[in-house]
Amino acid sequence: MGAFYNESIIPDHLRRDFDVYDRIRELDLDLGTFDSWMGRDLKGAAICSVIFHESGLVYLSGYGYGPGQMYDDPERIKEGQDAAQYVADSMLGRLHWALSCGGEGGDLNDVLYTVKGLGMVVSTDVAFHGAPAVMNGFSKRWQSVFGGGGGAFAEDGEDSNYSGVHARSAIGGFTGRFSIEPELIVAIPPEFAKAVIRNRGWIFPLPPKEAVRVRAEYQQAQGKSA
Numbered sequence: 001m002g003a004f005y006n007e008s009i010i011p012d013h014l015r016r017d018f019d020v021y022d023r024i025r026e027l028d029l030d031l032g033t034f035d036s037w038m039g040r041d042l043k044g045a046a047i048c049s050v051i052f053h054e055s056g057l058v059y060l061s062g063y064g065y066g067p068g069q070m071y072d073d074p075e076r077i078k079e080g081q082d083a084a085q086y087v088a089d090s091m092l093g094r095l096h097w098a099l100s101c102g103g104e105g106g107d108l109n110d111v112l113y114t115v116k117g118l119g120m121v122v123s124t125d126v127a128f129h130g131a132p133a134v135m136n137g138f139s140k141r142w143q144s145v146f147g148g149g150g151g152a153f154a155e156d157g158e159d160s161n162y163s164g165v166h167a168r169s170a171i172g173g174f175t176g177r178f179s180i181e182p183e184l185i186v187a188i189p190p191e192f193a194k195a196v197i198r199n200r201g202w203i204f205p206l207p208p209k210e211a212v213r214v215r216a217e218y219q220q221a222q223g224k225s226a
Contacts, residue, residue, distance in 0.1 A: 002110030004192040010112055016147060016161040020108045023145050023153060029089055034218055037097035041211035042203065050098040050204040052197055056190040057115065059183075060095060063087050066179020070123045070134055070172065077130050080179045081137030084119065087182050088141035095186070098204040102214055103221060104195040106188070114146060114166035115185040122179055123172040135170035138182045142166070 001016065024031065042048065051059040066083030070076060092108070100107040119135030121128075136150070143151030146164030153159060166184075174181075196202070200210050 002106055002108075004106045004110040004189040004195075005112065007191070008110075008112055008189045014161075016109075016163060018147075018160065020111070020145050024092070024108075027144060027152065029092060029145075031093040031096045034097065034101065037093065038101055038205075038211065038215055038218070040205050041208045042205055043208045045205070048203045048205065049094055052098075052193050052202045052204075054190065054194055054197060054202075056112070056188050056193045058095070058098075058186050058188055058193070060091055060185070062118070062120065062181040062183040063090060064122075064176060064178035064181035065090075066122070068122070068177060068179060069125075070121050070128065070130060070179055071125050072128055072130050077133050080121065080130075080134035083179045084135055084137030084182060085141045087180065088138045091182070091184060092145060094204075099188070099192075099196075101204075101206075101218065102196060102200045103217060104192065104199055106192045106195070108145075110188050110192050111146060111163065112187045112189060113163040114142060115187055117142070117166045117168040117185075118183040119168070119170040120174050120181045120183075121170060121172040122174045122176045124175060126173070128172045131172035132170040134180055135168065135182065138180070139166070139168060142184075 049061050065087050067079050070080045096108050121131040121134050140150045143164035147159045147161030148164040149157045149159055151159060200206055200214055
């Protein structure tokens with residue numbers, strides 16, 4: 001487990017008994033590389049991807065994806081679910097590098113639990129009622145990694161942990177050239193959040209000067225020349 005997770009408020013009987021990276025490997029998920037995620041910074045940016053709050057809350061910006069407008073057809077709903085799962089996979093990579101890039105000693109194993117998900121589903125059909133079903137593609141993937149009765153590792157609706165289960169809203173009626181845009185809030189130990197903020201700030205991607213410093217430190221730690 002994560003070093004910060006081990007010292008967290010979570011009681012022993014509710015702690016995860018698995019390494020989330022083992023599940024990620026079993027699901028054959030690609031988290032990307034340091035260079036791919038740290039090749040960008042906040043220069044010229046109007047928004048960011050992740051915000052750390054000193055309380056331990058971590059806010060992940062939405063990301064739109066999918067073939068287009070949703071409507072109540074089983075095949076179209078499945079396409080939307082696949083798009084939602086794709087976004088979950090991308091958010092896992094984003095969160096991994098946001099947590100680990102600065103070398104504070106934490107990673108995805110230090111996520112305590114998932115707080116809230118929001119799924120904005122594109123559909124101009126006022127009778128459309130499949131938004132929750134589309135967002136399930138995201139929620140079930142997240143539970144597959146962090147634990148939950150809807151995930152791939154659940155048996156008969158039960159998992160060994162439920163830190164991937166989240167409060168959620170799934171709302172249809174938006175316009176856009178994609179299918180769904182999920183947002184997410186997770187909780188990490190406050191000590192971890194404060195370590196991140198003290199070292200490199202509260203925002204990811206990093207400000208340009210911080211990005212240069214963190215890249216150099218990472219390369220040095222990996223035995224590479226800056």
